[in-house]
Amino acid sequence: MKYLTEFRDGELAQKLAAEIRAAVTRPWAIMEVCGGQTHAIIRHGLDQLLPPELELVHGPGCPVCVTPVAAIDRALAVAAAPGVIFCSFGDMLRVPGTREDLFAVKGRGADVRVVYSPLDAVRLAKGNPARQVVFFAIGFETTAPANALAVHQAAQLGLANFSVLVSHVLVPPAMEAILSSPANRVRAFLAAGHVCSVMGYHQYPPLAERYRVPIVVTGFEPLDLLDGIRRAVRQLEAGTHAVENAYPRVVTFDGNRAAQAMLAEVFEVCDRDWRGIGTIPNSGWRLRGGYRRFDAEERFAVGDIRSAESPHCRSGEVLRGTLKPNQCPAFGTTCTPRTPLGATMVSGEGACAAYFNYGRLTAVGTERATCPT
Numbered sequence: 001m002k003y004l005t006e007f008r009d010g011e012l013a014q015k016l017a018a019e020i021r022a023a024v025t026r027p028w029a030i031m032e033v034c035g036g037q038t039h040a041i042i043r044h045g046l047d048q049l050l051p052p053e054l055e056l057v058h059g060p061g062c063p064v065c066v067t068p069v070a071a072i073d074r075a076l077a078v079a080a081a082p083g084v085i086f087c088s089f090g091d092m093l094r095v096p097g098t099r100e101d102l103f104a105v106k107g108r109g110a111d112v113r114v115v116y117s118p119l120d121a122v123r124l125a126k127g128n129p130a131r132q133v134v135f136f137a138i139g140f141e142t143t144a145p146a147n148a149l150a151v152h153q154a155a156q157l158g159l160a161n162f163s164v165l166v167s168h169v170l171v172p173p174a175m176e177a178i179l180s181s182p183a184n185r186v187r188a189f190l191a192a193g194h195v196c197s198v199m200g201y202h203q204y205p206p207l208a209e210r211y212r213v214p215i216v217v218t219g220f221e222p223l224d225l226l227d228g229i230r231r232a233v234r235q236l237e238a239g240t241h242a243v244e245n246a247y248p249r250v251v252t253f254d255g256n257r258a259a260q261a262m263l264a265e266v267f268e269v270c271d272r273d274w275r276g277i278g279t280i281p282n283s284g285w286r287l288r289g290g291y292r293r294f295d296a297e298e299r300f301a302v303g304d305i306r307s308a309e310s311p312h313c314r315s316g317e318v319l320r321g322t323l324k325p326n327q328c329p330a331f332g333t334t335c336t337p338r339t340p341l342g343a344t345m346v347s348g349e350g351a352c353a354a355y356f357n358y359g360r361l362t363a364v365g366t367e368r369a370t371c372p373t
């Protein structure tokens with residue numbers, strides 16, 4: 001535990017927070033990209049240590065939250081097909097599609113199983129040759145290498161009864177979409193440390209240069225986050241826009257080359273829909289030609305399903321950083337973790353769930369966050 005407690009030292013946290021308070025001279029909005037970082041910030045109350053001029057804006061880095069409703073609807077259709085074993089991570093079971101969720105389909109007798117690795121799904125396919133086994137492959141650059149490996153392994157085993165429903169998304173294009181929006185208020189990013197542990201951070205300098213934003217690769221413990229914020233504030237106050245690595249114990253400039261090679265072997269970049277946000281060019285992965293036979297969307301012909309978002313859920317604004325969860329009228333009333341209207345209230349990394357679970361329960365009306373541009 002030594003390695004953990006070192007990064008949760010209360011005295012050091014207060015010292016870092018004092019340095020941040022002393023450095024801030026005017027309003028700034030800094031976005032933490034990753035939902036895991038959002039949860040750590042809210043859970044440890046780090047935002048409450050910061051000066052009022054400094055606003056932390058929560059980003060789109062929650063894999064379950066950004067999986068589009070159409071992908072959920074396709075998952076529901078595949079899971080309901082006869083003879084299918086549908087495998088998913090647990091969070092996905094309660095994410096609402098247009099009319100229902102995977103739990104409802106499971107309740108009607110579909111064989112929906114929670115797995116902890118896509119390789120578990122490959123093993124299931126190997127052990128059940130008379131059944132079709134489908135894995136719901138969602139998430140960012142962090143989960144994608146294991147999913148690519150599962151497809152690669154299925155190919156090597158010659159499995160004809162394994163497929164993946166792919167809805168992978170990529171972080172840098174989403175950051176660019178936020179920065180290029182006319183509504184953007186974000187002046188600096190805390191980049192997601194675990195994404196960078198796979199991909200490195202060599203893709204960020206052009207983004208920092210083009211939009212003149214500091215980008216600090218940041219970890220997930222309280223001191224990691226405060227250090228990331230301190231570095232971002234220093235740059236903002238100095239008028240610089242460099243990429244800094246504040247997570248060197250995990251992240252290198254080049255990242256994990258073996259994982260990147262596996263990704264390039266199995267996937268190719270494509271445009272991708274993001275739940276509540278819309279289509280972002282070149283922001284996702286799909287199976288390459290040589291692996292297209294493992295595409296569940298084609299195998300089960302579920303590409304044309306019509307989908308619709310809940311008109312009451314404003315998670316798109318939450319994911320773009322233009323609305324705080326407790327500014328949503330449904331927050332804590334018609335929308336709770338037991339009765340979620342949107343994925344951001346369901347997911348273990350969702351911003352709405354973070355606010356609800358860690359006691360930010362006061363609904364504060366529907367006004368937008370006030371940090372000036």
Ligand code: SF4
Nearest residue numbers: 313315328335342352
């Ligand atoms: S509180 Fe519920 S309804 Fe509102 S944005 Fe979050 S998930 Fe959607």
